[in-house]
Amino acid sequence: MASFAGARDRASSTRYKRLGRRRVYGHLGTALALGCATVAAAALLAILGYVVYQGIGAINWAFLTQLPHPVGVSGGGVGNGILGSLIIIGTATLMAIPIGLLTGIYLALFGRGAIAETLRFFSDVLSGVPSIAIGLFAYTVLVAPLKHFSAFSASFAFMMLMLPLLVRTSEQAIRSVPQSVREGALALGMSNARATLRIVLPTAMPAIVTALLLAIARVTGETAPLLFTAFGSQFWETNPSNPMAELSLQVFTYAISPYPSWQAQAWGGALLLIVAVFALSAGARFMLSRAMRGLEA
Amino acid sequence: MTSSWMRRLAALGMVAALSAPAAAATQLTGAGSSFDYPFFSKAFYIYSQKNPDVTVNYQSIGSGGGIQQFTAKNVDFGATDVPMNAEELSRAGQPVLQIPVTLGGAAVAYNLPGVTTMIRLTRQVIADIYLGKILKWNDPAIARLNKGVNLPDMAIVVVHRSDGSGTSYMFTDFLSHVSPEWKSKVGVGKSVSWPAPSSVGAKGNEGVAGQVRSTPGAIGYVELAYVVENKMPAAIIENKAGKWVSCAEDTVAASAATKPEVSATNFSIVDAAGADSYPIASYSWVVIYKKPADAARAKMLYGVLSWLVGPQGQSNAKSVDYVPLPKNVQAAALGTLKQMQH
Numbered sequence: 032m033a034s035f036a037g038a039r040d041r042a043s044s045t046r047y048k049r050l051g052r053r054r055v056y057g058h059l060g061t062a063l064a065l066g067c068a069t070v071a072a073a074a075l076l077a078i079l080g081y082v083v084y085q086g087i088g089a090i091n092w093a094f095l096t097q098l099p100h101p102v103g104v105s106g107g108g109v110g111n112g113i114l115g116s117l118i119i120i121g122t123a124t125l126m127a128i129p130i131g132l133l134t135g136i137y138l139a140l141f142g143r144g145a146i147a148e149t150l151r152f153f154s155d156v157l158s159g160v161p162s163i164a165i166g167l168f169a170y171t172v173l174v175a176p177l178k179h180f181s182a183f184s185a186s187f188a189f190m191m192l193m194l195p196l197l198v199r200t201s202e203q204a205i206r207s208v209p210q211s212v213r214e215g216a217l218a219l220g221m222s223n224a225r226a227t228l229r230i231v232l233p234t235a236m237p238a239i240v241t242a243l244l245l246a247i248a249r250v251t252g253e254t255a256p257l258l259f260t261a262f263g264s265q266f267w268e269t270n271p272s273n274p275m276a277e278l279s280l281q282v283f284t285y286a287i288s289p290y291p292s293w294q295a296q297a298w299g300g301a302l303l304l305i306v307a308v309f310a311l312s313a314g315a316r317f318m319l320s321r322a323m324r325g326l327e328a
Numbered sequence: 329m330t331s332s333w334m335r336r337l338a339a340l341g342m343v344a345a346l347s348a349p350a351a352a353a354t355q356l357t358g359a360g361s362s363f364d365y366p367f368f369s370k371a372f373y374i375y376s377q378k379n380p381d382v383t384v385n386y387q388s389i390g391s392g393g394g395i396q397q398f399t400a401k402n403v404d405f406g407a408t409d410v411p412m413n414a415e416e417l418s419r420a421g422q423p424v425l426q427i428p429v430t431l432g433g434a435a436v437a438y439n440l441p442g443v444t445t446m447i448r449l450t451r452q453v454i455a456d457i458y459l460g461k462i463l464k465w466n467d468p469a470i471a472r473l474n475k476g477v478n479l480p481d482m483a484i485v486v487v488h489r490s491d492g493s494g495t496s497y498m499f500t501d502f503l504s505h506v507s508p509e510w511k512s513k514v515g516v517g518k519s520v521s522w523p524a525p526s527s528v529g530a531k532g533n534e535g536v537a538g539q540v541r542s543t544p545g546a547i548g549y550v551e552l553a554y555v556v557e558n559k560m561p562a563a564i565i566e567n568k569a570g571k572w573v574s575c576a577e578d579t580v581a582a583s584a585a586t587k588p589e590v591s592a593t594n595f596s597i598v599d600a601a602g603a604d605s606y607p608i609a610s611y612s613w614v615v616i617y618k619k620p621a622d623a624a625r626a627k628m629l630y631g632v633l634s635w636l637v638g639p640q641g642q643s644n645a646k647s648v649d650y651v652p653l654p655k656n657v658q659a660a661a662l663g664t665l666k667q668m669q670h
Contacts, residue, residue: 101369102557102648178401180357264385265369266355273355274385288534290557 082302089299099265099281105292109300111267112278116251118269119182119261119277123189124247130190131197131246132239138198139205140227151199158195165191166256173260180262182275188256193246200242204235204322237322241315248311252304254279279304356629358386360394360407362532363495364612366553367430368407371636371644382628388532392492392518398615404629406615409494410518411592423618425668426592427661429636431584431651433609434495435555435562435575437540438547440465440480448473448572449563451599451607455507457484457547459514460524465545480545483526487539487548490529492518498598498610499549505599506607549608552580553649569603579606580651588656611657619669630670637661 093108100107134154138147169188174180208231216226257263262274263284278300285297358368365388372384389397391408398406399420411426436454438447449457453469456462462469466479489496497518504511514520522529530539533551537558540548552575555562564574573579582604583597584590590597590611599607614633620626635641642652653661 101373102366102553104370104373174402175400180402262357262359262385263387264355265373266383266385268355274357274387287531287538 079305082298082305085295085298086300086302089295090302094296094299098267099276099296101265102290102293107296109276109278109281109296109303111264111276112281112300113303115182115261115264115268115276116278118271119185119257119275120189120247120250122183122186122271123193123250124243126186126190127193127197127246128243131194132201134194134198135201135239136205136227136232138202140231142202151202154195154198157191158199161255162188162192162253163255163258166259169256170259179272180260180274181272182261182268183271185257185261185275185277186271188260189250189253192250192253192256196246196249197239197242200245201235201239204238204242205231207238208234237318241318241322244311244315244318248308248315251307251311252279254283354381354625354628355383355385356404356625356632357402358384358394358405358407358614359389359397359403361391361409361494361612362388362534363391363409363432363434363493363551363610364388364407364430365533366551366557366648367432367645367650370648371641372632374644375632375635375641379631382632384632388534390489390491390532391494391497395492395615401621404616404620404625405633407612408615409610409612410497411595411613412615420617425616425618425664426613427616427633427637427664428590428595428611428653428657429614429633429661430612430642430645431580431609431653431657432612433552433575433580433583433606433651434499434549435552435560436547436565436608437537437550437555437560437562439540439542439544440482440561441544442480443477443561445474445477446561446564446574447477447479448566450566451502451506451568454563454565455503455510458486458488458503458522458524459507459510460486460526463525482545484524485543485546486522486524486527487536487543487546488522488527488529489519489532489536491531493532494518494610494612495533495549495551496520499608501596501610502598502608552576556649565607567603567605567607568599568601569605571603573604573606575606575608577646577649577651579604580609581654582606583609584611584651584654584657588654590657590660611653616668618667623670626668626670630665630668633665634662637665 093106095108095113096110097106097108098111099109134150138150165188168191169184173184173187212234213226213231216230217223221229257277257280261277261280263280264274264276268275282297282300282304285293285300288294365386368386372386376383391410394406394408395412395416397403399416407429412420412424417424436449440447449470450473453462453473456469463484465482465484471479497516500514500516500520504516514523528539528543530536533554536548537550537554537560540546540550541558541560555575562575564572567573582602583600583606586600586602586605587597592613595611597609597611600609616629616633620629637653637658639658642658645652
């Protein structure tokens with residue numbers, strides 16, 4: 032007992048000291064968090080700054096609009112790669128939207144039981160599969176049987192990369208539409224399908240578009256799945272069944288080349304990619320803030 | 329909201345598609361040797377300017393990859409610095425024609441900060457460096473050959489190809505000719521197990537050149553064009569005749585001249601005799617099917633390749649530091665090509 036009382040005495044006598052110690056720990060924690068945040072931000076800023084510094088000199092009208100020149104012929108650009116990126120990612124997006132959105136709607140509105148749980152599980156697993164494995168899969172099902180490399184096989188691989196993000200985020204977006212909104216629509220005599228299409232989906236749309244933009248940003252920087260699929264090209268190519276140039280693939284090829292002119296163009300291409308991803312992310316933020324305001328209103 | 333967004337995307341795609349010039353009619357695809365890439369890149373560019381209805385899309389993925397994609401029939405032709413062997417030919421499942429298309433040398437490039445004179449290496453010293461027996465640049469074996477050069481006390485970083493490579497085949501073929509130890513320990517191949525302790529792998533001739541350029545103390549074997557384009561220093565090598573030669577068009581041509589009859593089964597020209605022969609040289613080959621599935625593409629492929637091995641195509645070799653095929657090899661290449669159904 033005596034020792035118990037002694038402990039209590041000590042506790043009361045050291046209360047102020049302990050409070051001081053807590054304050055010190057508190058400040059230390061804040062400082063540590065701030066320091067780590069600074070390191071993270073500094074790394075990002077350093078990368079951005081270095082890419083801008085190295086890449087800005089390569090960017091001019093010819094770089095954006097011309098075809099690559101062969102080794103040893105100066106000048107040239109990555110115009111076909113920019114066009115190829117637009118076609119490949121555009122096609123992938125057009126394929127991913129209906130599949131991803133409808134799966135998301137299914138999971139959000141009807142998704143109970145074993146099938147839905149299996150779908151969610153596979154979607155989560157798919158989001159963790161390395162992109163190079165997805166590229167190999169696209170090679171196996173679309174390039175090897177058809178006997179030629181094609182932009183479409185690259186779009187297919189990109190679609191596979193976009194799907195899990197779209198499925199899970201659109202599910203969350205639709206779920207986050209308040210049940211009362213849906214009930215209100217039904218109470219006014221709307222059919223279930225009509226309420227989903229006219230009321231629930233539009234309310235969830237900004238969040239879904241945000242997810243879509245992020246999914247596009249995710250594949251914009253991908254190179255690995257393109258090695259076995261899009262293959263690359265030196266020409267203006269618009270036919271999706273042919274090999275096609277793609278910006279990040281060109282950056283990869285140019286960056287490992289020994290030619291200083293190509294390396295400069297690789298930096299220019301990297302800058303374009305970063306600007307594209309930055310614009311998509313900023314767009315996503317903008318859409319998300321609108322979504323939040325929409326929900327609050 | 330989605331529909332307006334999609335409309336905008338579609339419009340953007342359409343504008344991009346319309347602003348691009350009309351796509352060329354037919355595109356032939358080829359893949360393989362990075363050794364050939366600068367030459368092909370230039371030659372096919374010239375060919376397309378003269379023949380706008382045909383374009384050739386060649387991607388430099390290494391000889392091994394080229395044979396693989398050719399065997400899988402994903403490309404119209406493959407390119408490799410070492411002809412396909414019997415096993416690879418049987419895997420192709422169909423008669424294959426192998427046509428020599430160019431001739432080149434592999435320079436031994438290095439990165440020695442502060443050393444401005446070209447260093448000299450014997451064949452044996454190169455083998456010992458790649459065997460890992462010489463580890464420092466100021467090793468007496470190197471210093472003895474380079475009197476008056478202030479060689480740094482720096483570790484040698486041996487750079488080799490990480491992908492299946494015809495240039496690796498050429499280089500290991502050379503090492504096996506000059507070093508019995510290399511022949512028994514490592515041997516010849518498109519990819520081998522590199523014994524030196526400080527070995528670094530890089531993808532393609534591009535990769536090796538880049539790695540050597542960025543690593544002080546590095547040494548690596550790189551196709552001549554890559555070295556010339558980048559003004560990289562490359563070693564002067566003592567050949568079989570005991571003469572000091574550097575990798576250049578005339579010394580590579582001299583090596584080729586020692587073997588007038590070259591075929592897909594008897595092709596090695598490394599460590600050639602002759603006072604002017606550069607010891608690390610090789611022909612490079614295009615592989616095609618004797619009876620391609622698509623007759624129209626076969627016709628175009630024949631047109632491109634007969635131009636490439638003929639005097640007009642070969643005239644592009646010098647401008648990108650390759651050696652034109654000797655006249656008799658041009659004739660033999662055309663003879664083989666004519667067996668193709670077109």
